[in-house]
Amino acid sequence: MSAMTDDPRYRDGLEDIEGNRILPGGPARNRRELWRRKLLWIGVWLVFLSSPVHDLVSGQHTTSGTAAGWLGLAVFVALYLALLFRNMGDTPYPAKVVHSLIGSMAVLATVLSLTLGSAWLGLYCYVSVACGSVLPMRQALWAIPGTGAVLLLVGLRTAEEEALNLLLLVLLIGFAMTGVSQLVRTTIELRKARATVAQLAANEERLRLARDLHDLLGHSLSLITLKSELAGRMLPDHPDKAARQVADIEQVSRQALVDVREAVTGYRRPRLAAELAGAQVALTAAGVIAGLPAEPDLDGVPEDSEAALAWALREAITNVVRHSGADRCTVDVVRRQTLDGPVLELSVEDDGSGGSGKGPGNGLTGLTERLEKAGGVLEAERLKRGFRLVARVPAGDVPDVGSRS
Numbered sequence: 001m002s003a004m005t006d007d008p009r010y011r012d013g014l015e016d017i018e019g020n021r022i023l024p025g026g027p028a029r030n031r032r033e034l035w036r037r038k039l040l041w042i043g044v045w046l047v048f049l050s051s052p053v054h055d056l057v058s059g060q061h062t063t064s065g066t067a068a069g070w071l072g073l074a075v076f077v078a079l080y081l082a083l084l085f086r087n088m089g090d091t092p093y094p095a096k097v098v099h100s101l102i103g104s105m106a107v108l109a110t111v112l113s114l115t116l117g118s119a120w121l122g123l124y125c126y127v128s129v130a131c132g133s134v135l136p137m138r139q140a141l142w143a144i145p146g147t148g149a150v151l152l153l154v155g156l157r158t159a160e161e162e163a164l165n166l167l168l169l170v171l172l173i174g175f176a177m178t179g180v181s182q183l184v185r186t187t188i189e190l191r192k193a194r195a196t197v198a199q200l201a202a203n204e205e206r207l208r209l210a211r212d213l214h215d216l217l218g219h220s221l222s223l224i225t226l227k228s229e230l231a232g233r234m235l236p237d238h239p240d241k242a243a244r245q246v247a248d249i250e251q252v253s254r255q256a257l258v259d260v261r262e263a264v265t266g267y268r269r270p271r272l273a274a275e276l277a278g279a280q281v282a283l284t285a286a287g288v289i290a291g292l293p294a295e296p297d298l299d300g301v302p303e304d305s306e307a308a309l310a311w312a313l314r315e316a317i318t319n320v321v322r323h324s325g326a327d328r329c330t331v332d333v334v335r336r337q338t339l340d341g342p343v344l345e346l347s348v349e350d351d352g353s354g355g356s357g358k359g360p361g362n363g364l365t366g367l368t369e370r371l372e373k374a375g376g377v378l379e380a381e382r383l384k385r386g387f388r389l390v391a392r393v394p395a396g397d398v399p400d401v402g403s404r405s
Contacts, residue, residue, distance in 0.1 A: 048122040049077070052112070055119035069116050076108045080126050087134040102130050106147065110154055118159030121166055124151045128170045132177025144174035213260070220256035224249050270310035272296060276331070279317045283329055286321045288350075291330040301344055305393035308374035309333075309346045312391035315367050316348035324352025324387060335395055342395040343376075351386040367391075 055061075056069050083101045086093050093101070109123035124147055131143040148170050155163020231245035273295050283290035298306055313331070320329050329350040336343050368378045376393035 046077075048125045049073070051119040051122050052116075055116065061116065065116065069112065072108055072112050076105060076112070076123060076126070079105050079108070080130060083130055084133055092134070098134055102127065102135070102143070105130060106150060110150060113154045113158055118155070118162045121151060121155060121158065121163055124148075124166065124170050125173055128174035129177050132174040133181050137178060137182060140174070140178045144171060144178070147174065216259045217256055220252050220259075223252050224256075227252070270307055270314065272298065272306050272310045272313065272333070275310045275313045275317075276333075279313060279331060282317055282321055288320065288326055289328040291328070293331065293333050296333040296344075297335065298344075300396035302374075302394065302396055304374045305344060305376065305395065308371050308376055308393050309344060309391055311370055312346055312367055312378065312389070313348065315364070316389045319387075319389075320348070320350045320352065324350050326350035326352030326386065336392075340394075343392045344395040346391045347388065348390075349383070349386060349388040364389075 052069070052073055056066055056073070059066075061069060079101050083093070083098065083105075087098070092098075105123075105127050109120070109127055112123065113120040128144050128147045131140050131147060135143055148167050151163055151167060151170055155166075227245045227249045231242045231249070234242040234245065276292055276295070280290055280292055317329075317331075320326055329348065332345075332347045334345050334347075336345055364378070364380055371378050371391055371393065374393050376391060379388075379390040379392075381388055
């Protein structure tokens with residue numbers, strides 16, 4: 001868990017090995033992108049303004065009526081945009097203000113429809129959208145049918161047939177917005193929950209590191225301190241005994257250094273399960289259809305072998321996202337029985353361009369060396385359509401389980 005959440009490629013988006021951002025992940029990166037999303041989401045509904053605008057420019061009303069219509073339409077649109085823009089941000093209006101704005105929109109829609117004609121009944125679509133977008137689910141479930149009921153009552157005075165035709169649209173569009181709003185709320189809560197889990201995981205790692213360092217170094221440093229004091233007292237009268245104490249200090253300090261290095265190596269060692277989860281996130285963010293296996297069986301697999309496969313998977317997924325232009329990527333992890341014993345095999349295949357064709361890059365060369373240190377091998381080949389990378393490492397003495405040929 002911590003390996004994936006601490007990796008910035010999977011936490012804030014996708015980055016290459018040099019730290020350059022490739023694809024964004026999650027929320028808008030800046031204010032301009034946020035406004036662009038809001039305009040796209042809210043502006044699509046402005047199509048329903050075509051009937052009122054056409055009615056005003058047609059010249060069917062008096063000059064004062066046309067002016068009042070433009071003013072009323074401007075106020076209505078301003079209320080609608082203010083309500084949705086504010087509630088799509090981080091600081092939505094209080095509930096009382098929301099209710100007042102929706103009520104004002106409903107009143108304006110009613111007045112304009114009764115005074116200027118049936119062309120203005122489409123404004124109730126905006127009232128329904130507002131109800132579905134910003135109201136809690138329980139309130140929206142009665143506010144949307146209430147909007148439809150007002151539409152029918154007004155339609156009895158203006159155009160009953162047109163009101164009946166709009167009723168279904170008002171109901172559908174309102175309830176559709178409740179579903180979308182609920183999805184957005186759930187996504188926001190999920191993002192916050194993931195951030196909390198990542199923070200808790202990071203805190204747990206820090207605590208574990210602190211405990212391990214205390215256990216590793218507490219005794220050694222105490223012993224070094226004690227022997228240093230003894231050597232200091234023995235040095236004037238017993239230099240030979242002091243030299244032995246110094247030799248002991250050197251031995252203890254060297255062992256402490258070895259212990260610390262082993263502990264840090266363990267913390268830095270990647271885990272295959274975490275890399276598989278991270279690969280799913282990275283491929284999805286890049287718009288690549290991912291086919292990944294379930295959590296692999298790693299019983300008996302040496303830690304060095306697992307770490308080597310994890311590095312291979314990370315390098316392969318990075319290459320798929322950065323260079324391949326693939327639409328699909330398939331990852332498979334299987335255990336095979338060979339003449340040299342059981343091996344764990346990782347294969348990554350995509351349908352992209354197959355690479356630059358200039359030979360193996362530094363990433364694959366370094367990966368080959370890393371696998372060789374773990375007793376494994378790396379195979380990479382361009383296909384007719386795509387690229388395949390296969391990494392094999394020793395799987396210990398565990399017998400073959402469901403091997404595939």
